[in-house]
Amino acid sequence: MILLTVISSILIASVSIYQFRNEAKDYHRERLERKENAIKEHINYILNTTTYPLTTENIPLIFSERDKIHELSDIHGMEINFFNLEGKLLKSSKSSFAVDEEPKSIDIYIVRLVQSSMDKRYVEVKEIDGVKNLSSFSEIKDTQFKPLAILNLPYIEDDGYYERELKKFMLRFGQVYSFMLILSGLLAYFLSSFITKSLKTISDKLIKTQLTKNNEKIELEASSQEIELLIEAYNSMVDKLEESAVKLAQSEREQAWREMAKQVAHEIKNPLTPMRLTVQSFQRKFDVNDSNITQKLDDYSKTLLQQIDTMNSVASAFSNFASMPAxxxxxxxxxxxxxxxxxxxxxxxxxxxxxxxxxxxxxxxxxxxxxxxxxxxxxxxxxxxxxxxxxxxxxxxxxxxxxxxxxxxxxxxxxxxxxxxxxxxxxxxxxxxxxxxxxxxxxxxxxxxxxxxxxxxxxxxxxxxxxxxxxxxxxxx
CATH class of the missing domain: 3.30.565.10 (Histidine kinase-like ATPase, C-terminal domain)
Structure with a gap:
């Protein structure tokens, strides 16, 4: 439950951040489009009321009259630039352009993109010092719908508002999910305690279960059907264990007798070999005229007696169920x-x-x-x-x-x-x-x-x- 809460919080936080950023992106694009439409309507009004002939060369004169370009810029709160159809700067609301050594121009590929598009409009996106800058390029037409110039509206995305809203949201989100995490931890603890209470009893019984003693069955009111099945399986195992213990005890006794018989046979056979060798050696080396015949006969007799004593000790040990030989x-x-x-x-x-x-x-x-x-x-x-x-x-x-x-x-x-x-x-x-x-x-x-x-x-x-x-x-x- 805790893991589920953590995973869900991470997923929701990721989706929320993604949604906030997409909303900010859509907002800036829509805002630029609204500004552009309003400025173009205002420009069309000026073009319709001017006394100058509507030509590309007269654009600077038309918007210099009564400082209309700065008036437009102040009213709509945006920088306004006019370029001819070849991309050369005609007029700008930015006064610094007037002292530039070389006239400002736009890339020719932008001009071609504007002219080739269906709505005669192109928006360029650039990132400068980590800040996204939008720049809108669109055609200005005369009353006969012939292109006069290219209108450029630079726009800087200000995400401060969305960033502040995102921080507020994440703070509230963190508080809510911290509370949910604590709540899920407590719930998981009590739920696991309820489930494992029966399991602890079963575990204690399993630890005490031994093959060599009588095991008690579990008598417990099961908290769930699964626990009840587990208790029944354990009690059935105890019955089978008792049966197996009886069979095992009988098998161990039979095996012990077999091992005892093998050991007794080996222990009896072990001294028989040296006794046979001793007799054969005595038979081969026996010489009546040997001056040491008495000593050799005594040694051979002692050896045989030692092996006989060994066999006797084996028999005694076996009869007394003791270790062989004593x-x-x-x-x-x-x-x-x-x-x-x-x-x-x-x-x-x-x-x-x-x-x-x-x-x-x-x-x-x-x-x-x-x-x-x-x-x-x-x-x-x-x-x-x-x-x-x-x-x-x-x-x-x-x-x-x-x-x-x-x-x-x-x-x-x-x-x-x-x-x-x-x-x-x-x-x-x-x-x-x-x-x-x-x-x-x-x-x-x-x-x-x-x-x-x-x-x-x-x-x-x-x-x-x-x-x-x-x-x-x-x-x-």
Whole structure:
């Protein structure tokens, strides 16, 4: 409403200014024409009563007698000039012309325009110093209707009156429309408040609407049919939302069981691989005559027992609906645990590098073995059969107050489009597996205030970087 008022005021003001200027223009043209007709009637009277022969050469004499030209000028309040039919000045009411060095004349094209026009008349418009000047040219004829001379009447447009009237009008117009603007603003405010009162109630209900709770329907007397339709649509949506919430809850429960089953399957399968590798390695390297056979048998037994404990913890966690597996914090030496985790792998291109003897952190030993096993297993799977000089390097070192574990391979790498999804559950580029490994170990690492990141280039290799906080005060037993 306010915009409509402003636009209408601008349009009316523009039309009014245009109308005032057109009226002023028409007024000046009509006034010049009336003056011209009156002066020509007076001139005809003088010509009819003069004793001089009516010729072009006698025009100065006729109007010089008794100073008739100045009398005409005074009576009609205009400057009067007479030109011959070639455009040369014959007589003028302006005394300054008498001392001009060269006689004043009019352009020949004006003479031709006057002679060629139907009414033998032409009005020239000029603008001098921002003021419009009209100049009327018309023929003076004798009693036989033969042209004697050309009458010129200069006219200066005085728009002072119209300008003053325009200012007065615009002042009154501004006052009226200012009042209308204030009135329309108040009306718009109260009208919008009336309309939006119901909308505010609906908006508050919409803000409080949630899928996971019971939502109240709107009980409100509608101010219009449109608001009533909106309330009915909202109440219908609440009913459908409740139905959807029931279906969603059931679907979430089913999905949770599916995810739990996938995780349990993955967690049980994860320790089976190193157990199989350990048995195969033991079977291949077993030598009755080996002097260290007792120590090796003890190491192999410990490895199998650790993986069995892992499977047991998974089963316990699943049966108790807890996180898998239960987190046990203990002070461990990363160097020894990482070295132990690598012993189950038979690939001769896997190397372990470190310059430290001891790096202690608070973590579950089994969980750390799972992290290393998963990363190294993924690294071996990324190396293809045709890879030249395959290499997997596991490094452990200190950096400030953190322990850093890196697993670097020269496998096929990770493509740019797959990098954002590496740690997402169920994402995998392998033909087998459910893609839960990296997502689970990332969760394990974050549970111990650690971080995991990776660097990879396609067909060059991948490097995973794992960081854990270091324990500075180690408790000795």
């Amino acid at each position: 987190q046990q914090n203990e002070q461990i030496n990363l160097i020894n645990v990482v070295r132990l985790a690598l012993e189950i792998f038979n690939e001769n291109y896997i190397r372990f590098e470190t310059n430290e003897n001891e790096i202690f952190t608070n973590m579950d030993r089994t969980q750390l073995i799972r992290v290393i096993t998963n990363l190294v297993k993924n690294a071996t799977q990324s190396i293809q059969d045709n890879t030249i000089n395959p290499s997997i390097i596991v490094t452990v070192y200190k950096e400030n107050s953190n322990a850093i574990i890196t697993v670097k391979d020269n496998g096929i790498g990770i493509s740019e489009e797959n990098k954002p999804y590496v740690f997402e559950p169920k994402f995998t580029t392998k033909t087998s597996g459910m893609g839960l490994g990296l997502g689970i170990i990332k969760k394990i690492i974050e549970n111990y205030n650690g971080t995991i990141a990776f660097e990879s280039q396609p067909n060059v290799g991948t490097k995973f970087i794992v960081s854990f906080p270091i324990i500075t005060n180690v408790k000795t037993i």
